[in-house]
Amino acid sequence: xxxxxxxxxxxxxxxxxxxxxxxxxxxxxxxxxxxxxxxxxxxxxxxxxxxxxxxxxxxxxxxxxxxxxxxxxxxxxxxxxxxxxxxxxxxxxxxxxxxxxxxxxxxxxxxxxxxxxxxxxxxxxxxxxxxxxxxxxxxxxxxxxxxxxxxxxxxxxxxxxxxxxxxxxxxxxxxxxxxxxxxxxxxxxxxxxxxxxxxxxxxxxxxxxxxxxxxxxxxxxxxxxxxxxxxxxxxxxxxxxxxxxxxxxxxxxxxxxxxxxxxxxxxxxxxxxxxxxxxxxxxxxxxxxxxxxxxxxxxxxxxxxxxxxxxxxxxxxxxxxxxxxxxxxxxxxxxxxxxxxxxxxxxxxxxxxxxxxxxxxxxxxxxxxxxxxxxxxxxxxxxxxxxxxxxxxxxxxxxxxxxxxxxxxxxxxxxxxxxxxxx
Amino acid sequence: xxxxxxxxxxxxxxxxxxxxxxxxxxxxxxxxxxxxxxxxxxxxxxxxxxxxxxxxxxxxxxxxxxxxxxxxxxxxxxxxxxxxxxxxxxxxxxxxxxxxxxxxxxxxxxxxxxxxxxxxxxxxxxxxxxxxxxxxxxxxxxxxxxxxxxxxxxxxxxxxxxxxxxxxxxxxxxxxxxxxxxxxxxxxxxxxxxxxxxxxxxxxxxxxxxxxxxxxxxxxxxxxxxxxxxxxxxxxxxxxxxxxxxxxxxxxxxxxxxxxxxxxxxxxxxxxxxxxxxxxxxxxxxxxxxxxxxxxxxxxxxxxxxxxxxxxxxxxxxxxxxxxxxxxxxxxxxxxxxxxxxxxxxxxxxxxxxxxxxxxxxxxxxxxxxxxxxxxxxxxxxxxxxxxxxxxxxxxxxxxxxxxxxxxxxxxxxx
Numbered sequence: 001x002x003x004x005x006x007x008x009x010x011x012x013x014x015x016x017x018x019x020x021x022x023x024x025x026x027x028x029x030x031x032x033x034x035x036x037x038x039x040x041x042x043x044x045x046x047x048x049x050x051x052x053x054x055x056x057x058x059x060x061x062x063x064x065x066x067x068x069x070x071x072x073x074x075x076x077x078x079x080x081x082x083x084x085x086x087x088x089x090x091x092x093x094x095x096x097x098x099x100x101x102x103x104x105x106x107x108x109x110x111x112x113x114x115x116x117x118x119x120x121x122x123x124x125x126x127x128x129x130x131x132x133x134x135x136x137x138x139x140x141x142x143x144x145x146x147x148x149x150x151x152x153x154x155x156x157x158x159x160x161x162x163x164x165x166x167x168x169x170x171x172x173x174x175x176x177x178x179x180x181x182x183x184x185x186x187x188x189x190x191x192x193x194x195x196x197x198x199x200x201x202x203x204x205x206x207x208x209x210x211x212x213x214x215x216x217x218x219x220x221x222x223x224x225x226x227x228x229x230x231x232x233x234x235x236x237x238x239x240x241x242x243x244x245x246x247x248x249x250x251x252x253x254x255x256x257x258x259x260x261x262x263x264x265x266x267x268x269x270x271x272x273x274x275x276x277x278x279x280x281x282x283x284x285x286x287x288x289x290x291x292x293x294x295x296x297x298x299x300x301x302x303x304x305x306x307x308x309x310x311x312x313x314x315x316x317x318x319x320x321x322x323x324x325x326x327x328x329x330x331x332x333x334x335x336x337x338x339x340x341x342x343x344x345x346x347x348x349x350x351x352x353x354x355x356x357x358x359x360x361x362x363x364x365x366x367x368x369x370x371x372x373x374x375x376x377x378x379x380x381x382x383x384x385x386x387x388x389x390x391x392x393x394x395x396x397x398x399x400x401x402x403x404x405x406x407x408x409x410x411x412x413x414x415x416x417x418x419x420x421x422x423x
Numbered sequence: 424x425x426x427x428x429x430x431x432x433x434x435x436x437x438x439x440x441x442x443x444x445x446x447x448x449x450x451x452x453x454x455x456x457x458x459x460x461x462x463x464x465x466x467x468x469x470x471x472x473x474x475x476x477x478x479x480x481x482x483x484x485x486x487x488x489x490x491x492x493x494x495x496x497x498x499x500x501x502x503x504x505x506x507x508x509x510x511x512x513x514x515x516x517x518x519x520x521x522x523x524x525x526x527x528x529x530x531x532x533x534x535x536x537x538x539x540x541x542x543x544x545x546x547x548x549x550x551x552x553x554x555x556x557x558x559x560x561x562x563x564x565x566x567x568x569x570x571x572x573x574x575x576x577x578x579x580x581x582x583x584x585x586x587x588x589x590x591x592x593x594x595x596x597x598x599x600x601x602x603x604x605x606x607x608x609x610x611x612x613x614x615x616x617x618x619x620x621x622x623x624x625x626x627x628x629x630x631x632x633x634x635x636x637x638x639x640x641x642x643x644x645x646x647x648x649x650x651x652x653x654x655x656x657x658x659x660x661x662x663x664x665x666x667x668x669x670x671x672x673x674x675x676x677x678x679x680x681x682x683x684x685x686x687x688x689x690x691x692x693x694x695x696x697x698x699x700x701x702x703x704x705x706x707x708x709x710x711x712x713x714x715x716x717x718x719x720x721x722x723x724x725x726x727x728x729x730x731x732x733x734x735x736x737x738x739x740x741x742x743x744x745x746x747x748x749x750x751x752x753x754x755x756x757x758x759x760x761x762x763x764x765x766x767x768x769x770x771x772x773x774x775x776x777x778x779x780x781x782x783x784x785x786x787x788x789x790x791x792x793x794x795x796x797x798x799x800x801x802x803x804x805x806x807x808x809x810x811x812x813x814x815x816x817x818x819x820x821x822x823x824x825x826x827x828x829x830x831x832x833x834x835x836x837x838x
Contacts, residue, residue: 013574034816037793039615039645039759041676042812043727069711070676107535110700118572123439123551144546144698146439244506250466251503251706270572272538272565278679279707283503331462361460379462388460421447421463 003208004236006262009178014119017269041070065282073281075273077105080281083288084241084256092224093195096232102258104267105276109216109242109255112267113181114141116212116238116257119266120178121147129170129180131162133188133369135214136420138181150174153370157324160189160371162197171207183214185221188333188366188377191326192221202234210263212238217329219246219300220307225328228258235260245330247287247296252280303330307380313390319347319397324375333366335374339401343374349415350400351393352376359392368419432638432663432691435606440547443697447509466505507706514709517716518684522669524656532685532695533712535703537644537670540685541609542569543695544640544666548606549575557599557608559590561616561800563642566609578605584802587754588617590625599635611642613649616761616797616808618753620653627655630662638691640666645757647674647728648735653756656686663688673758675715675724680708731758735811741821742809747828749774752806761797763805767832774798774805782827783807790823 007015035042081100089097106112121128127148130138134154142149152167154160162182171177180201184193193213201211211234218226218241228239239258244250254276257267286292310332314320321335321343336351338344345367352365364377381389433441461468515528534540549556551574558566559582570577580595582588590610599605608629612621621641629639646654646669656667670683682704685695704712714720739760743751749772753761764782766775776798786792795808809820 011574013571017571033791033793034812034819035793036759036810036812036816036820037795037808038678039673039757039808039810040678041674041727041731041758042810042816043676043731069679072672072678073681107700107703107705110702114700123574140443143439143443146437146551244466248466248504250464250506250702253507253702253705272536272542274536274538274678274681277535277681277705277708279711280705283707359460360456360458362463364463377463379464379466379468381460381462381468385460385462385468389462 002203002234002236003206004210005208006235006266009208009210010120010266011118011122014266014270017266019265019269035071038072040072043070065278069278071278072274073276073278076268077276077281080105080276080285080288083285084258087288087293088226088228088258090224090226090229093227093230094233096229098229098232098258101261102231102264104257104259104264104271105281106255106257106267106271107275108244108253109214109240110137110141111271111275112240112255112257113137113214114144115267115270116179116210117141117145117147119263119270120210121145123147126176126178127174129167129177131167131182133160133186133366133372134181134183135187135216148176150177154186154189157189157371158191158322158326160186160191160325162193162201164197164200167201168204171201171204171209177207178209179212180209181212181214183216184227185215185217185225185326185328187214187217187329188331188364188369188372188375189325190217190329190331190333192225192328195227198227202237210236210238212240214240216240216242216245219296220303220330221328231258231260235262238263243284243287246300247284247292248299249283249287252283254280254284302382303380306383306386307332309386310378310380310390314393317390317394317397319401320393321374324372331377331379333372333375333377336376336397337374337401345374345415346411347397347400348374348376349411349418351396352418353414354396354399355392359388359396361389361392363389364421365415365418368415430663430688430690431636432688433694434636435548435638436694437547437550440694440698443694445693445697461505464506468504503706505706506702507704507709509701511704511709514713514716517713521716521721522654522656522686524654525660526656526686527689529689530659530686530692532687532692532699533704534683534685534699535708536672536681537642537668537683538565538569539699539703540668540683540695541565541640541642542572543685543698544607544638545569545573545575547694547698548638549573551575553604554606555602555604557595557605559595559610561588561614561797561803562609562611563615563644578602579801581801582614582617588614588619588752588802590621592625592628596629596632596635599629599632599637603636605635606637607640608637609640609642611644612655613643613645613653613754613756615645615757616753616759616795616800616803616806618645618755618757618759618761620649620754620756623653623655623658626665627658627662630658630665636664638664638666640668642668644668644670644673647724648731648758649756659686659688663690666691671712671715674728676727677711677715680711682708682712730813731811734814734817735760738809738811738817738821742824745821745825745828747778747832748824749805752803753808759808759810761803761806761808763803764807764828765805776805778831779805779807781831782824785827786820786823789827790819792820792823794820 078100081103123146129150131154231237241256243254321337325333335343336348338347348367355361366372366375366377515531555576557578666687672678749763749765763774764778779798783796797803797806
């Protein structure tokens with residue numbers, strides 16, 4: 001079975017950390033306690049007219065306690081974590097249940113990506129494995145942490161599956177790989193990774209490391225796709241999620257890690273005690289409540305309908321090539337073709353620029369990513385937005401392909417710049 | 424980077440950090456209008472998972488709380504389902520206007536609480552396993568915690584406990600000069616838990632120490648409780664090796680939103696902004712921070728600070744004359760009082776951690792009053808830190824402290 005051993009895999013300076021404890025762990029600001037331990041301002045927030053506000057909230061809306069903002073946030077967020085467990089304990093993948101002790105919540109997935117690296121990778125020595133094309137933040141975070149990259153590209157489009165043979169080989173032979181960051185459904189591929197492929201990595205007989213599945217887009221996938229609860233079965237599996245995509249709350253910055261209790265404890269010991277702001281947890285708690293989930297599911301239906309519409313309409317536009325990835329996210333990866341009918345980065349870049357500058361439609365150029373020649377990644381918008389996008393794309397493609405695309409000296413530089421955009 | 428590479432504030436940046444570039448998206452530097460279609464960041468344009476009723480409730484609360492500061496429901500909706508703006512120019516400018524001192528938006532790094540910017544500084548300047556930071560205890564624990572997480576060792580040059588917790592300036596200077604591995608020196612002013620400001624002359628002396636080449640970080644979390652002109656922010660123009668930290672968690676009463684500011688030479692600030700996670704501060708937090716820096720809110724702040732200052736003097740005076748309290752150990756530049764208790768049974772009558780610990784626990788268990796035990800900090804034996812609150816709270820705290828200490832000292836009185 002797996003060779004994973006947390007005590008030898010994690011950094012010793014991190015293993016030595018203690019979880020944050022404070023006097024308030026068992027006591028809340030409920031009007032009976034006098035909290036004079038943390039040098040907050042008991043007079044309340046310096047927001048005008050606060051005195052007039054009652055925090056009593058009778059309807060089912062989110063309860064942001066504006067009057068309570070002078071208090072530090074809850075460092076443990078157990079209420080929020082329990083809601084996340086309730087949502088993800090689907091029993092598609094295990095009979096076991098995950099609990100709040102399996103969770104870490106942070107400032108977007110970005111904090112989770114960074115924290116895992118800080119927990120496991122010794123700067124200047126250790127490395128992570130990534131499978132391009134993939135989300136750019138893994139390598140940015142690696143650079144911040146002075147951690148090296150081992151790249152094993154995904155299998156060719158449109159499957160974009162894991163190259164299990166080569167990944168296992170790398171994990172056996174390349175020294176000091178601590179973490180494998182995998183994205184499922186992939187970004188920019190929109191394609192899910194096969195559970196059996198992931199299992200093979202988790203069971204790697206000699207590799208002492210952790211498999212991380214980034215499920216940012218999983219709420220757009222079929223029911224039961226998330227492997228979050230599967231962490232109850234493995235000591236070396238991490239599943240990351242976010243409220244930015246399916247739940248439509250990129251502005252509140254909430255990311256979640258599901259993992260084994262020991263790894264969760266490490267992450268929670270290392271984090272800044274008050275990493276998640278109070279308005280963020282209040283809004284997230286609402287979003288994961290039955291009311292919020294109903295809205296999420298309603299919006300998801302609309303997105304799926306618009307995704308289907310794009311899949312129907314895009315192939316009818318002259319100059320649009322093949323769909324290059326899967327259809328399990330809220331975006332689609334499409335090839336654009338030049339006059340000769342070939343996928344082409346110059347065409348894709350010209351269309352991307354003109355869409356943004358002339359039509360106010362902003363999409364993402366992905367042509368320089370591995371296996372994504374000539375590709376644009378298009379987020380699925382509302383019905384009105386999709387209508388405008390389709391019109392704009394048709395006109396712009398015709399414009400670009402009717403006139404020769406002038407390949408200027410800085411074409412290569414522009415492609416690299418446009419492709420370097422991360423999120 | 425050409426001009427910055429020559430500035431003395433960035434000479435010790437780790438190579439992996441100086442190679443970073445600022446995070447950019449298609450939206451950077453572009454005017455986004457309501458007519459723009461944003462299909463680039465895979466957000467959910469259908470909006471947040473909040474029902475119409477939910478929105479109107481939130482809207483009602485939010486509007487009452489901040490009146491003019493939330494412009495429209497649609498803008499609020501967009502603010503929640505879209506990633507926050509990366510640059511935060513408006514917020515930075517509002518902060519600069521409030522602080523003055525000639526700082527501009529290019530000097531400001533907005534961070535998720537002070538903890539984040541402390542960590543950014545350690546990550547950017549200290550090589551794990553090799554470099555060191557200097558601290559002057561008793562002090563805020565996060566400098567050392569951040570060092571631990573980054574595998575950095577800490578050198579401690581304690582404050583002078585018997586002299587208003589001031590720096591041991593010559594000893595600190597010698598240590599900095601003799602140890603080139605010290606890349607950062609953290610000073611907290613007004614100090615936590617000391618409540619004393621470090622004079623600007625001392626800060627200047629360290630900045631003018633040419634035999635040490637590191638960065639001096641002055642944590643001014645409590646600066647708004649101190650007398651005017653206590654801040655060393657104005658030194659920044661002349662001293663690129665200075666970083667000043669400020670927060671909305673204390674005087675502004677917004678600990679819940681996690682917004683703080685690192686103010687530095689624009690070259691170093693650029694590096695911090697490159698390292699920080701681009702969306703580290705959330706949309707709702709930014710909205711609250713912006714609301715707190717409007718003129719109307721700043722008036723609220725001013726009047727609160729007036730009441731707080733008078734309550735602070737009263738609390739300190741009354742504690743000083745409380746039986747069982749040996750001394751007030753803190754200055755009056757912050758929003759707390761550090762007081763020392765002694766053991767009535769001890770012949771020497773010196774400060775006693777057992778009594779301090781008992782008092783903290785009893786206040787919590789019997790009266791739901793939370794104060795902070797500080798007896799294990801250097802120079803703080805027998806000490807408790809109590810945050811200054813409103814008059815009613817302070818009154819209750821004084822009453823229960825007196826009640827408990829009288830119980831303890833009662834047996835002695837009967838002797």
